[in-house]
Amino acid sequence: MKKLVVLTGAGISAESGINTFRDADGLWEGHDVMQVATPEGFKANPKLVLAFYNERRKQLLKVVPNKAHYNLVDLEKKFEVTIITQNVDDLHERAGSSNVLHLHGELLKVRSTADESLILNWNKDLVLGDLCTKKSQLRPHIVWFGEMVPMLDSAIEITKKADVLIIIGTSMQVYPAASLIDYVKPNTHIYFIDPKPTISKSNFNNLTIITDVASIGTKKLKKLLNN
Known part of the structure; x- marks a missing residue:
């Protein structure tokens, strides 16, 4: 075969x-990709990054193949x-x-910030304070720029x-x-x-x-x- x-x-x-990943002007859903798709962006404003992926996740759950x-x-x-x-x-x-x-990576998964091999299925909002079993913040299971x-x-x-x-x-x-x-x-x-x-x-x-x-x-x- x-x-x-x-x-x-x-x-x-x-x-x-x-929507496609980013527009010609470098924006993704109106956001600078460096703010929402880099480790530095997550460190600087984790709340913004988590909210951004929460919106992407909600959109994904509404569409079909x-x-x-x-x-x-x-x-x-x-x-x-x-x-x-x-x-x-x-x-x-x-x-x-x-x-x-x-x-x-996958939008319907999250992972530990302490152990990248610790991955969980996730289909709801992810917020600050959602922790893994190692008591570390969870983040989107997405490969960001620079990773x-x-x-x-x-x-x-x-x-x-x-x-x-x-x-x-x-x-x-x-x-x-x-x-x-x-x-x-x-x-x-x-x-x-x-x-x-x-x-x-x-x-x-x-x-x-x-x-x-x-x-x-x-x-x-x-x-x-x-x-």
Whole structure:
């Protein structure tokens, strides 16, 4: 069974109503990303950061997976599919995908500030005074700017084994996630789905670009892979 590795970004969740990570002006939902997505921002104003992620969590709980998520689930009928996502939502899992690796953390989880391996499921507001079993403040289980990406090595090993690499809804501008494309085997077929593709055929062998939003692009992808 062919191994399909799917790298997804904000574009696949946009059709569910989740806004993309940040606008061109560097703001995320009206906030400077350095204030709400860095360890320094959390140290300077933890109350603001916790409130920011509480709003993101509430939004996530109101939306549902879209057709693109379900199209990827359909691929599991004929292929071994692993999804490596930059998204912190759980829409892939809710749609039914079996193998999902989150590079940048998960919004519906929190972790201890004293022990990053102490992770809890969390679907309500997180406030100052919510402590782990070690009596330390809990924080969002999100990989902030300036922090290590703990799942990167696992993602690299998965990508190395891909027979087909599929990239959906990501600009391929955010590192280290964008570097994963460099780890595929030579001549691996790559499919890039995005309404505004940021890579070109001149840069890669065996590249197919599908210039559509994720729901339409994944529908076309299914036909191409099944031919």
